[in-house]
Amino acid sequence: AQSVTQLGSHVSVSEGALVLLRCNYSSSVPPYLFWYVQYPNQGLQLLLKYTSAATLVKGINGFEAEFKKSETSFHLTKPSAHMSDAAEYFCAVSYTGTASKLTFGTGTRLQVTL
């Protein structure tokens, strides 16, 4: 079954520091990969998605992710964290399309400190 693994349920960075949230997928077939952000008591907002067009994907709010087939990874990064980035981040995978049912990772809570 398709799955994604997010390493680290909680990540804390200082404001201005690099943000790195890890996501690995399990499959021999490249899937569609997504990163979503969720603020408290809200739904999900799409940050970016990988659809095989380019391995380095740029998203909103300065986030980007690189698809590495050899490592089966799709880690999310941002050069400089901002206080407003504090939220829950979910990696998700789909093998049936970019707007199909998704399997989500367990989530990583990002804390940004002064």
Place this chain on the structure above:
Amino acid sequence: GAVVSQHPSWVICKSGTSVKIECRSLDFQATTMFWYRQFPKQSLMLMATSNEGSKATYEQGVEKDKFLINHASLTLSTLTVTSAHPEDSSFYICSAREVSSSGANVLTFGAGSRLTVL
């Protein structure tokens, strides 16, 4: 951009009663909607896929008689939690698929509905 509205955003009900949650695509038609459930501090679990004009497809382990899904129009899907119990308390999130003019599929999530069963 595409907007998906969920109503109510939060609801409290007594054990044994039924609760209906609506998911509406406000500015596009959605032939397919997905219903997810999220327990506190956990990930989202897909409950079912709702297709307009046909029966929903439920994921393994989800009781279809407990969680009734109706997708009667291209802009509305409803989830009814029947005979709710405290263990049904959760955050329910829907997403809707839009087929854009370019033919690309876009998925938009609602803001979620928090159900608390007393």
